[in-house]
Amino acid sequence: MQIVKEEGPITGEQIAERLHLTRATLRPDLSILTMSGYLDARPRVGYFYAGKKANSVISERLHKLLVNDYKALPIVVQESASAYDATVTLFLEDVGTLFVVNQKGLLVGVVSRKDLLRAAIGNKALEEMPVSIIMSRMPNIITCLPGESLYSAAKKLIDFQIDSLPVVRESEQDPRQFELLGRITKTTIAKAFVELGEESEV
Amino acid sequence: MQIVKEEGPITGEQIAERLHLTRATLRPDLSILTMSGYLDARPRVGYFYAGKKANSVISERLHKLLVNDYKALPIVVQESASAYDATVTLFLEDVGTLFVVNQKGLLVGVVSRKDLLRAAIGNKALEEMPVSIIMSRMPNIITCLPGESLYSAAKKLIDFQIDSLPVVRESEQDPRQFELLGRITKTTIAKAFVELGEESEV
Numbered sequence: 353m354q355i356v357k358e359e360g361p362i363t364g365e366q367i368a369e370r371l372h373l374t375r376a377t378l379r380p381d382l383s384i385l386t387m388s389g390y391l392d393a394r395p396r397v398g399y400f401y402a403g404k405k406a407n408s409v410i411s412e413r414l415h416k417l418l419v420n421d422y423k424a425l426p427i428v429v430q431e432s433a434s435a436y437d438a439t440v441t442l443f444l445e446d447v448g449t450l451f452v453v454n455q456k457g458l459l460v461g462v463v464s465r466k467d468l469l470r471a472a473i474g475n476k477a478l479e480e481m482p483v484s485i486i487m488s489r490m491p492n493i494i495t496c497l498p499g500e501s502l503y504s505a506a507k508k509l510i511d512f513q514i515d516s517l518p519v520v521r522e523s524e525q526d527p528r529q530f531e532l533l534g535r536i537t538k539t540t541i542a543k544a545f546v547e548l549g550e551e552s553e554v
Numbered sequence: 555m556q557i558v559k560e561e562g563p564i565t566g567e568q569i570a571e572r573l574h575l576t577r578a579t580l581r582p583d584l585s586i587l588t589m590s591g592y593l594d595a596r597p598r599v600g601y602f603y604a605g606k607k608a609n610s611v612i613s614e615r616l617h618k619l620l621v622n623d624y625k626a627l628p629i630v631v632q633e634s635a636s637a638y639d640a641t642v643t644l645f646l647e648d649v650g651t652l653f654v655v656n657q658k659g660l661l662v663g664v665v666s667r668k669d670l671l672r673a674a675i676g677n678k679a680l681e682e683m684p685v686s687i688i689m690s691r692m693p694n695i696i697t698c699l700p701g702e703s704l705y706s707a708a709k710k711l712i713d714f715q716i717d718s719l720p721v722v723r724e725s726e727q728d729p730r731q732f733e734l735l736g737r738i739t740k741t742t743i744a745k746a747f748v749e750l751g752e753e754s755e756v
Contacts, residue, residue, distance in 0.1 A: 377575075377579075380583070381582075381583055381586075384583070384586060384587065385586070408753065409611050409612065410611065410612045410615055410750050410751075410753065411750065411751050411752065411753045413612055414747070414750055414751040415751060436675070439671065439675055442671075443668075443672070446715075448650075448667075448668075448717075465650075465667050465668060465671055466645075466650075466667060468671055469641065469644075469667055469670055469671045469674060470645070472671060472674035472675055473638070473641055473674055473680065478675065501751075503747070503748065503751035506744050506747045506748050506751070507748050507751075509744050510741070510744055510745055510748050513648075515650075538740035538741060538743070538744045539712070539740060541740070541743060541744040541747050542708050542711055542712055542740045542743040542744065543712055544747070545616070545705070545708045545743050545746070545747050546705065546708050546709050546712050548612050548613065548616055549612075549613050549616040549617060549703075549705035549708070549709070550613065551610065551612065551613045
């Protein structure tokens with residue numbers, strides 16, 4: 353490691369020479385260091401220090417988890433529903449965010465517990481208020497794709513300070529509109545975090 | 555690895571003998587394999603196969619993250635506050651959960667956006683409703699300690715289906731009561747998840 357750090361890129365033969373070992377003796381060690389991500393190897397160039405620690409194992413793993421494998425079912429309300437209907441659905445389904453869809457089932461908005469609480473402490477009756485007035489509306493909605501990494505989805509939740517992301521695909525009829533495939537929430541991320549922590553116990 | 559898998563527990567000397575190497579030559583390799591979690595070593599017993607993969611590196615890392623290093627400031631209301639005051643605080647501080655404290659600053663309850671929304675759609679005026687009627691009350695509150703792992707806190711959030719955990723320590727005056735040190739929420743966990751995913755880019 354020291355040799356590679358100071359002199360890399362350096363070939364396996366040169367390292368063996370420096371250590372007074374044969375190439376063959378050294379080979380398994382170099383494989384392990386390469387597999388563990390401490391060293392990187394390029395053909396005809398040699399070994400170089402990858403600057404990686406155990407952390408990179410974690411990071412790489414997180415980047416491989418896919419939204420599609422973690423998404424939960426999306427809970428929806430029609431855009432014609434009232435804010436009261438939406439609140440009832442929120443409690444019945446025990447979620448923090450609802451996706452609002454049009455008659456074709458395409459995503460038109462997102463309404464959260466926070467939006468509904470804000471409406472409820474205002475003085476209007478929720479029964480007479482259409483959910484479409486208080487929802488966040490397309491295209492101002494942050495979405496994610498099924499093939500996206502869970503890391504990327506988590507970063508959107510944090511960066512945009514939201515609790516839930518709709519998982520979408522472009523509508524075949526109109527690529528500016530989205531079909532709903534699922535949801536990724538902070539709960540999804542916390543569950544994935546717990547699963548990662550449990551893996552060694554298997 | 556093969557030798558240890560098949561014959562472990564086996565001492566370093568025995569492995570060296572099998573490979574026609576000296577103990578000294580072998581030592582660094584065994585250290586790396588032990589540090590990486592592939593092998594485990596016990597004094598006077600020898601090396602044995604730990605049955606661990608990259609996953610255990612992740613899991614071990616998660617178990618080392620401490621609540622104390624990730625906790626956010628707790629946002630509190632007095633138990634004498636009204637549900638309306640609590641709602642205003644929730645919006646001003648932009649949090650999903652408030653901790654309710656008594657005059658000594660000790661934790662007496664927890665009130666969430668969900669509790670307040672439920673109250674708001676009921677027909678009573680929030681201004682006249684004390685927050686203490688709608689809050690969850692001690693001792694029915696799940697808490698965590700500063701020295702606890704973030705993994706353990708995340709597991710509580712998932713297992714008990716809550717959004718926020720107060721970080722507490724026992725009161726010096728009365729060990730059945732708790733002082734508030736901070737909060738761990740699903741946002742905290744999602745942030746930690748994103749940080750872990752970013753580490754290789756450093």
